[in-house]
Amino acid sequence: MRAVDYLALLAGAGNTIAISAIAIVLGSPLGLMLALVRWAKIPGLDGLVAVLVSLLRATPSVTLMLLVYFALPVLGIELPRVVAAVATLALGSMAYNCEIWRGALLAFPKDQLEAAKAFGMRRHLRFRQIVLPQLLRSALPALVNEMTLLVKVSPAIAVIGVADVTRAAVRIGAATYEPVPPFTVALIIYLAIIGVLVLAQRLFENRQLAGNAI
Template sequence: MTWPALRTILDGAVVTAALAAVSILLSLPLGLLLALLRWRRIPMVAGVLAAFVSVVRATPFVTLVLFVFFILPSAGLELEPVPAAILALTLNTAAFSSEIWRSALQTFPRDQLEAATAFGLSERATFTRIVFPQIWRANLGPLVSEVTILLKCTPAVAVIGVVEITRAAGRVGAETYEPLPPFLVATLIYTALIATLVRGQRVVERRIARRFGWVRP
């Protein structure tokens, strides 16, 4: 495979990595916010958010991408392909990650919350000092798994014209009439990206184990 062809795929890899990075930075905090609002059981709000999460989780990702790009403009929100792709990835991952956060919040020991209240800690201080430090450590694995799923979803944004790894490899294969080499390269890049995420998870887990004296099974 020639250097220009490889460069095309590498450019697609940069787009994929950028889409994933921005979507991760947006979706995980958004998922936590959704989980907190549902955890507090605010009338009406919790029900609306539960319905939103259920709809997004039940919607195939490619359908969500098409909805964001083609349907939202009729409501006055017209986005270019890349922002539309980021919005779709963010909404999808936020919906799934919110269930991970919510599960952790629901199973959080009630006695710790009662003890924090007895010591006079505010709700904000209780969450930032007691709840959050524990739930993110306990859910590191599931959250990283959700992030890898986000990365695997990125090829779907090609339907709105975003040239990521898979679309770039497809273009190279169509031009050279040799689809195998570019798709092998694309597979290796995806593997490297996901391996980097998993490696990062392992490093963080080891640091947690050294600091708090426990090891994940």
């Protein structure tokens, strides 16, 4: 492989990391908001959220990507390629994160909330100081797993013309007639990205365990 090929792969890696990171940052809190709606069983909204989440989870990433990029302009909403890529991955992440957060909320012991309420603690304080820290600890492994899945489905952004690691590897392999080296480098890049996520999870868990031990 030539130096220019490595530069193309690194540029693709930059797009993969940036788009995936933004999608994760958007998808996780949005998923939590939807999970809270379902947990609170708000009339009307609960059913709508359930249908939305089910549809998003059932739609393949490539199909959703094409739908967002090509169908929205029909409604007068035209998104740049990168924005459409981020929006699509964030929507998918939001749907899966909603179910992860909802599972953690359903398992949360309600007696703690009732005790805090009895002491006069306001709702937002109860959520911020009691519910959220425990939710994060219990949901973290599943959240990180979803993040790794998002990185692995991120090559779907190539169908709307956004260059990522996989697309760069395909181009290099087609140009050099040697597909193995660029795809090997691409694999190493994906392993490094996912390894960072797993390492961050373990560091957070170790920090929590150390804090609880004090």
